[in-house]
Amino acid sequence: MPLPKQGQEELVGFVLVVVIVAVAGLIIMGLFLRIESGKQKMKSADIAQFLDSSLLVTSRCHLSSPLFPASMGELAVACSLDKGERCLEGTNVCSVLNISMQEIIKSSWAVGASSVIKGYEFQIVMMSNRTTSPTSTPFILIQEGMCNKDYRLGEHLQPGTRRGTSLVTTLKLCTDA
Amino acid sequence: MITSLERRGQLKVQEMAFVLIALMVFFALAAILYITIRGSLLEQSARDQSDEQALEAVRQIASTPEFTWSECKGCIDLDKVFLLKQQIARDASLQGLWDYDYIAVESVYPARVGGECTPATYPACNRTTVLLSQESYGVAASAFVTICRWDAQEQTVCDLGKLYLSDKGRERASS
Numbered sequence: 001m002p003l004p005k006q007g008q009e010e011l012v013g014f015v016l017v018v019v020i021v022a023v024a025g026l027i028i029m030g031l032f033l034r035i036e037s038g039k040q041k042m043k044s045a046d047i048a049q050f051l052d053s054s055l056l057v058t059s060r061c062h063l064s065s066p067l068f069p070a071s072m073g074e075l076a077v078a079c080s081l082d083k084g085e086r087c088l089e090g091t092n093v094c095s096v097l098n099i100s101m102q103e104i105i106k107s108s109w110a111v112g113a114s115s116v117i118k119g120y121e122f123q124i125v126m127m128s129n130r131t132t133s134p135t136s137t138p139f140i141l142i143q144e145g146m147c148n149k150d151y152r153l154g155e156h157l158q159p160g161t162r163r164g165t166s167l168v169t170t171l172k173l174c175t176d177a
Numbered sequence: 178m179i180t181s182l183e184r185r186g187q188l189k190v191q192e193m194a195f196v197l198i199a200l201m202v203f204f205a206l207a208a209i210l211y212i213t214i215r216g217s218l219l220e221q222s223a224r225d226q227s228d229e230q231a232l233e234a235v236r237q238i239a240s241t242p243e244f245t246w247s248e249c250k251g252c253i254d255l256d257k258v259f260l261l262k263q264q265i266a267r268d269a270s271l272q273g274l275w276d277y278d279y280i281a282v283e284s285v286y287p288a289r290v291g292g293e294c295t296p297a298t299y300p301a302c303n304r305t306t307v308l309l310s311q312e313s314y315g316v317a318a319s320a321f322v323t324i325c326r327w328d329a330q331e332q333t334v335c336d337l338g339k340l341y342l343s344d345k346g347r348e349r350a351s352s
Contacts, residue, residue: 021200024203046321054321
């Protein structure tokens, strides 16, 4: 019978068009998702350079010698060992590090709702060299402003106090809130 | 006279044409979207590359004997830089030592006031312009550095700073 056959042909054509459009849609969506995930986490050389330089800055805290003030990196090591560690001046090492890093970040990057950088997240984590990702919670965590999915990230690695450990310092500058 | 079969055939051809046009429009839109995204990514990667180049140039300058602080890699000796500035002010021929039109070191943290460093203000100042061979030096590339010096008690003091570099000739060549 000719009529049902025609209907079948039309149906096949319709299904074919739907399949082509769906496949093209999936390809475009995949492309978008790949680009978006790449956009989310962009390693930035200038942030890494900033961390390298700022951890060498002299602090207001003397650790063992009253003659030589400690650097931010040395404070990070001392704080990772003992959160209650105190400077010779009597102030808490971790809080000196926390306050100083906040000041350093604020004087180096323009962070605010009206600027390009909407927020930041600074953290220092002790990482075991055997694992590839930091497992423990950060012992220093400073957050300000809005942090969403788009950010630039810088990382600094320094040897930890215990054998086989490293201190990973990261700064995330969020560009989109 | 057009038979019903011919009319049906015309309708099918029309349907086919519509579907083809719709598909073409769809693929054209997808292609435009793809090209736009690719273009913006290319722009971003070009910007990243130029940032990397600027950073590399700053690292190179920071590691030259005239700038480097011997006790840490990549740190700048502010005393040396200030002396170099004075040396260049006395002898203009020294300006040709670097392929740059502008080299300056600025203190970022701790915040200092006092503007340009002079023999009268040093070290209570926040900017040392080592080289300024042209009045207009274009857009300077910058990178964070650690600037160290000896203080009055002969203790090492390291601040966070920025090193600025500009080379108009190189900018012209790259543009």
